[in-house]
Amino acid sequence: MSKAYRRHVRFYAIMRRLLGPFFRRLLRYQSAPVTVPEGPYIAVANHTTDLDSILLGISFPSHMYFVASEHIFRNAPLRRLLVWLLDPIPKRKGGADVSTAMQMARRLRKGMNVALFAEGNKSFHGATCPVHPATGSMVRACGASLVTYRFEGGYFTSPRWAHTLRRGRMRGYPVGVYGPAELAALSDQQINRLIARDIDEDAYRTQAADPVDFRGKRLAEGIQNALYLCPRCRAYGTLTARGDRLACGCGLSATYTARGMLSGADVPFETLTAWGAWQREALWQRMGDAGEEAFLSDAGQTVLLIHPDHRTETAAQGTLCMSRRGLRCGDFFVPAEELQGLEIYGRNTLVFSDGKGSRYQVRSATERSGLAYYDAYELMRKERG
Incomplete structure (x- = not known):
């Protein structure tokens, strides 16, 4: 292996030892042991927080190269440092990116491991996002093993829309291990369905089965990033949030609780999942009413x-x-x-x-x-x- 690869492995091992205990305490994160297959593998997990790469890294026993959003490469000094120490694989948003698949394949052929988040996105409302359509073909073409991994509790620990971190409980555990021969016998769509099944996590479903308080400050602030239509007046962009309260100028008022629920006499939804489903339907109606004008x-x-x-x-x-x-x-x-x-x-x-x-x-x-x-x-x- 190259000198650069040895440097990446050493730095990765040092960071696992240093960061592992800190982030386990900070996020109250518990992980089940992972038995990795022989030969190179692709680790695929659901994406719940901005810290998922760190959590996946401290949960797996061996070094992995991570597929990372292209925007972290915008800062030139940071880009040079990241490439020198970790050499992540950049993935573009807002368009196709064949180079990501090519870089993954090159590293796997050299016997290196790769980790990615198949959704390419984090949920605003608590349910796992759809697997990117190209994932199955990419996994099958690489000819490596596949290890699927599921996080629970991440959505309530660090909601995508929020300004603050909350402490409750996070868990991570392996779901499936699939060899190259097994994957080669499947179609791209079958691999996508397999991954979607293994990484599926509905935060509110998990919370209902085993309730946990996720405590922190300013729990509701930023919630208007996820909730853009008021269910009372149906206006766009009128919701505001302060502390654990959200409100609209029409008089709607609600509290976001430590269990991630919405409480208020004026609010017809208990969960952000239900609100999100309603507002997509309402947005469709709004688009129809607007005709060719801006909605x-x-x-x-x-x-x-x-x-x-x-x-x-x-x-x-x-x-x-x-x-x-x-x-x-x-x-x-x-x-x-x-x-x-x-x-x-x-x-x-x-x-x-x-x-x-x-x-x-x-x-x-x-x-x-x-x-x-x-x-x-x-x-x-x-x-x-």
């Missing part, structure tokens, strides 16, 4: 062009509007039929590609929901077939 609009937005070397430059500033015609910010406009791969970084940063393959990022000066734009994009995509 989503947010001021204080900046559209950045992402260059191939990860640099960014401002392409537009102003009010971001989404309609059935497309996405507009000032003079910047991408027709709906050319809008590709719209996804979300973090709590609310949008990324997407246009018909020419140019990639963009939208930052917000205010706390607006990126999820609303993602849901609308998916609804329009399904409508077009």
Whole structure:
């Protein structure tokens, strides 16, 4: 093995010993032992928190290279340090990225292990997101073993929409181990279904079966990143949150509890899962009522062009509007039929590609929901077939 690989393995082992006890205490994380197969393997887990890579790393006994979101490579000094110490495999959002699969295959052929989160996303409402469609073909083509792993408790420990960490209980455990011959006998779709089954986690279902308090400060703050329509007045972007309370100008008021439930006489939903399902249906109706006009609009937005070397430059500033015609910010406009791969970084940063393959990022000066734009994009995509 190369000198760089030996350096990566040494640093990885040191960090496991140093960080393992700290993060286990911080997150109250417990993990079951993992028996890894002979030869290289791909570890696939559900994605619940920003710390999942660390937790997966301290749960597995051997070194792994992680597939990581491209945005962590934007800072040049940090990129150089990460590559020197860990050499993660970059994965683009907002468009196709064949290079990720190629880098994975090269490392696996050299006998190295790779870890990835098959959803490529974290849930806003507690249920595991769909497995990326290309995962099955990528896993089968690599010719390595597959180890599936499931996290529980992560959604309530560090909700994607939230500003603060909560302490309750997190668990992680292996679900399945599949050899290359077994995977080669399956279709890409069968592998996707296998992975989806193994990493499936519904935070509210788990909480109902074994309730745990997740205590922290400012429990509701940031919840408007996940909840973008008020069920009382049906207005967009009117919810605010402070402490453990959320409210709308129409008079709606609720409390977000330590068990992740919503409590309030005016709120028709106990869980964010139920609210999320309702607002997607309501958004579809809103889109129909708007016709060709904008059905989503947010001021204080900046559209950045992402260059191939990860640099960014401002392409537009102003009010971001989404309609059935497309996405507009000032003079910047991408027709709906050319809008590709719209996804979300973090709590609310949008990324997407246009018909020419140019990639963009939208930052917000205010706390607006990126999820609303993602849901609308998916609804329009399904409508077009």
